[in-house]
Amino acid sequence: MSNFDSTKKRLADLLRDIVSGKIQLPDFQRGWVWKDEGIQSLLVSIARAFPIGAVMMLEAGGDTRFKVRPVEGLDTTKIKPEDTEQLILDGQQRLTSLTQVLMLKQPVDTRTSTGKSLKRYYYIDIELALTGEENYETAVIGVDENRIIKENFGRDIKLDLSTSEKEYENFYFPCNQILNSDDWEEGLLAYDAAKFGKYAQFRKQVLNEFRNYSVPIIELSKENKKEAVCLVFEKVNTGGVALSVFELVTATYAADNINLRDEWYGNAKENIEGIHQTLSKQALLRQVQPTEFLQALSLLHTWEKRQADLVSGKTGKQVTGVSAKREAVLSLPLVSYQQWKSKLTGGFWKAAKFLRKESFFSTRDLPYSTQLVPLAAVLALLGDDWLQPKIYDKLARWFWCGILGELYGGAVETRMALDIQELMDWVRGGDREPATVRDANFQPARLETLRSRNSAAYKGISVLVQREGAKDFFWKSTIRDLAETDWEENKLDIHHIFPKKWCESHGIPSTRYDSILNKTPISYKANRTIGGQAPSEYLNQLQTHETVQLDDVGMDEILVTHCVDPATLRQDNFEGFIDSRRQALLVKIETAMGKSIVMSDEVVPEDEVDADE
Numbered sequence: 001m002s003n004f005d006s007t008k009k010r011l012a013d014l015l016r017d018i019v020s021g022k023i024q025l026p027d028f029q030r031g032w033v034w035k036d037e038g039i040q041s042l043l044v045s046i047a048r049a050f051p052i053g054a055v056m057m058l059e060a061g062g063d064t065r066f067k068v069r070p071v072e073g074l075d076t077t078k079i080k081p082e083d084t085e086q087l088i089l090d091g092q093q094r095l096t097s098l099t100q101v102l103m104l105k106q107p108v109d110t111r112t113s114t115g116k117s118l119k120r121y122y123y124i125d126i127e128l129a130l131t132g133e134e135n136y137e138t139a140v141i142g143v144d145e146n147r148i149i150k151e152n153f154g155r156d157i158k159l160d161l162s163t164s165e166k167e168y169e170n171f172y173f174p175c176n177q178i179l180n181s182d183d184w185e186e187g188l189l190a191y192d193a194a195k196f197g198k199y200a201q202f203r204k205q206v207l208n209e210f211r212n213y214s215v216p217i218i219e220l221s222k223e224n225k226k227e228a229v230c231l232v233f234e235k236v237n238t239g240g241v242a243l244s245v246f247e248l249v250t251a252t253y254a255a256d257n258i259n260l261r262d263e264w265y266g267n268a269k270e271n272i273e274g275i276h277q278t279l280s281k282q283a284l285l286r287q288v289q290p291t292e293f294l295q296a297l298s299l300l301h302t303w304e305k306r307q308a309d310l311v312s313g314k315t316g317k318q319v320t321g322v323s324a325k326r327e328a329v330l331s332l333p334l335v336s337y338q339q340w341k342s343k344l345t346g347g348f349w350k351a352a353k354f355l356r357k358e359s360f361f362s363t364r365d366l367p368y369s370t371q372l373v374p375l376a377a378v379l380a381l382l383g384d385d386w387l388q389p390k391i392y393d394k395l396a397r398w399f400w401c402g403i404l405g406e407l408y409g410g411a412v413e414t415r416m417a418l419d420i421q422e423l424m425d426w427v428r429g430g431d432r433e434p435a436t437v438r439d440a441n442f443q444p445a446r447l448e449t450l451r452s453r454n455s456a457a458y459k460g461i462s463v464l465v466q467r468e469g470a471k472d473f474f475w476k477s478t479i480r481d482l483a484e485t486d487w488e489e490n491k492l493d494i495h496h497i498f499p500k501k502w503c504e505s506h507g508i509p510s511t512r513y514d515s516i517l518n519k520t521p522i523s524y525k526a527n528r529t530i531g532g533q534a535p536s537e538y539l540n541q542l543q544t545h546e547t548v549q550l551d552d553v554g555m556d557e558i559l560v561t562h563c564v565d566p567a568t569l570r571q572d573n574f575e576g577f578i579d580s581r582r583q584a585l586l587v588k589i590e591t592a593m594g595k596s597i598v599m600s601d602e603v604v605p606e607d608e609v610d611a612d613e
Contacts, residue, residue: 005221006054008214011046011098012179014055018071018099021079023057023086023350026066027251034093035111036120036142042097043122043175044136046207046213048131054216055091062222067254073100073109089220100209101175107145117199119145122175123161126202136206141172168192172203178210187405213261225331243327253334263341264290268560275345282352294332295324295413298342299377299420300337302328306421317511322417324373340380347380348372354379354386358396361483362492367456368408374416375399378423391427398423398434400592405440414504442589442597447582449606450516453494462494464588466521472560473542474526476550478561482523491524497564498574501532508574517578517585520562535569563588 017023017517034042060068068087070079070186073096088095107119120142128139143149147166149159160166164184165172166252168191170532181203189196250260259267275293279285298533305320351372360366378395379386386392398419402408407415414434422434442457450458466479472492475482483492496503496518503513512518529545543550550558556566563584568576590597 005219007217007219009217010211011213011215012211014095014215014217015099015103015179017086018095019074019103020082021070021074023088023095024070024079024084025083025092026058026087026089027069027176027254032095032550035113035115036118037113037124038099039108039110039120040140040142041099041139042094043101043124043140045135047124048133049209049213052094052215053091054218055095056089056218056220058087058089058220058224059222060087062224065255066251071096071099073104073106086219090218091215102178103176105176110142121145121147121161122559123167123172124175124202124206126173126199128172129206130202132181132196140175167192169197171195171198173199173207178207181207244291245294245326248330249294249332252330253337256334258334264293275341278345279348281332282349284346284352284355284360284366287366287369288348288372289369291329292369293344293348294329294414295341296347296373296377296380297337298324298329299374299416300344300380301332301342303377303381303420303424304336322421324413324416326413343380344376347376347378350379350386351376354395354399356484357397359463359480359483365459365463367403367459370416371399371402371408371413374420374423377420378427382427388480394427395423397592397594398426398437400460400464401437401440401454401594404442404589404593406455406457407436407439409456412449437594440593440595442593443588444582444586444597446605447517447585448512448515451511451514458494458519459468461516461585461589462519462521464592465562465585468561468588470521470524471558472526473525473555473558474529474545474548476548476558479521492521493524493527495522495527496521497562497569498535498572498577499530499532499538502534503574506574512578515579515610520564534572536572539570 014023042052066082066087068081070076071088086425097108100121107121109117111117112119121144122140122142125139125141131202143161145161147161148157150156151158159170159172161170161172161174164187167184168188171607173181174184185196185199186201229507237262246260246264253260260461262270262272262274264274264276265271266277270567276288276290279288299322302320302322306322309319354375355366366372375395382391386395418435422432426432426434446457447461450461452458466483470479473475474480474481479492497520498508498513498518500513503518504510529542533541539555542548543552543555552566559566559569565577565580565584568580586597
């Protein structure tokens with residue numbers, strides 16, 4: 001059975017229903033943004049009986065409950081939500097424009113072609129319109145809120161329509177009288193009866209086109225489910241900015257008087273601390289997006305339902321599928337949101353602690369924000385058990401496999417859903433490794449092509465080095481200690497070991513010297529001391545610096561913590577250094593992933609060259 005119907009409705013009736021409140025907007029619809037010339041073009045199209053496109057409506061009621069609001073320009077105190085019979089899904093801007101122009105007495109709020117705000121009244125030049133349809137575009141005009149057009153830099157009045165008498169005198173018809181012109185006609189007869197014959201011709205030729213104009217309507221039944229309605233809205237809303245899942249869910253929860261925007265962002269006036277504000281107290285969580293939080297909630301909700309289905313003996317398609325996909329998030333019940341939001345906030349908080357234990361201290365170094373979604377959900381389910389050594393080691397192995405296997409880029413909702421199920425089974429004693437652990441592989445040749453600061457594996461390898469106790473060349477403390485003291489103050493970043501200038505002077509291409517094999521995390525102080533010198537020179541300069549004061553043995557011990565072979569570095573042997581560092585890094589990568597690196601015939605992706613100095 002079809003859940004939609006198509007029909008036609010007279011424009012005049014459609015606009016009257018909007019003014020009465022029978023037709024309103026779902027609250028997630030963005031504000032009206034049409035420009036002045038667009039409105040004039042719309043009026044010309046109707047006057048010439050051209051199609052202006054179909055309008056899509058949703059029957060009010062049923063499963064799909066949105067907070068509603070009247071079309072812009074209407075008196076919100078006189079229109080109630082319970083008056084709503086239909087909601088506008090597509091056609092908002094056209095219907096709002098026509099409502100304001102044809103039904104309201106106040107000027108229309110619009111914009112110039114450059115985006116400047118202005119207020120306009122719209123008129124039709126009767127004499128010019130009667131000369132033929134080809135002149136309608138010139139005959140339809142907009143004037144400012146004073147209804148006066150001036151020229152000569154504002155010194156002379158070109159057209160004055162500021163009173164009804166001026167309208168009659170200049171023979172310009174106000175568009176807000178088109179659908180009911182009785183009062184204007186009586187005024188014209190009284191002012192100049194000789195003009196009425198021409199006006200009658202204009203009424204028949206132009207005004208009747210507006211009065212008889214019909215708009216195609218596609219009406220969705222109230223039987224449609226919420227996620228289907230949201231999906232349809234997104235498909236038809238190609239002319240505007242796509243709405244996020246967060247905005248759509250916000251609109252549905254608003255019907256139950258839950259302000260999801262305040263819940264997320266907070267509201268200082270009402271003394272509400274939002275979830276985002278709570279998470280932002282952890283520096284690593286400041287960039288968590290509201291949609292990511294809702295995805296994690298959806299994972300928890302569907303995972304819980306799945307467990308209940310399995311316990312009750314359901315099988316096959318009867319069992320709820322775990323999902324973080326858009327449709328699942330849009331159908332997230334309010335009761336589940338309220339049930340899980342605090343636990344999930346705690347899960348994200350634990351995720352920040354986990355990240356610090358793994359030596360992540362800056363959002364800039366986080367390989368994937370998407371991997372935090374299943375991680376936070378799992379930690380919400382585990383509670384304090386995540387700190388048990390066996391469980392923690394499995395979590396860490398899964399996390400590093402995701403990074404070094406580069407598996408959490410792009411659309412990963414399916415991986416999230418599979419991982420949360422298999423990861424929970426695994427950490428609770430199951431034998432089967434999660435998909436991300438099974439799928440992960442690191443090609444040794446990838447070390448040569450990791451050059452971009454935005455690459456997940458590039459960031460991951462740098463953090464892996466500092467996780468294993470790398471010490472700064474200048475401060476001699478571990479990178480981890482420096483980061484925990486003050487990441488920004490110490491200006492820690494990933495820098496060249498063989499400097500760019502030295503490499504270029506020795507004919508080494510950027511594709512080689514910019515790879516992660518020639519990069520390591522060090523402080524700003526260390527990098528400035530290195531400059532563009534040969535390693536043999538800058539090592540001597542570092543060791544003799546009054547702050548450093550190290551002999552060769554002491555400095556060599558620091559170099560080893562970075563997987564650097566001191567002998568090849570001191571000899572300025574770039575090739576020998578690269579070979580030895582490759583082997584040392586591969587050992588650390590295998591340890592972190594908990595599996596041997598398997599050579600394959602896959603094409604190794606190339607990063608764009610991305611100089612970091």
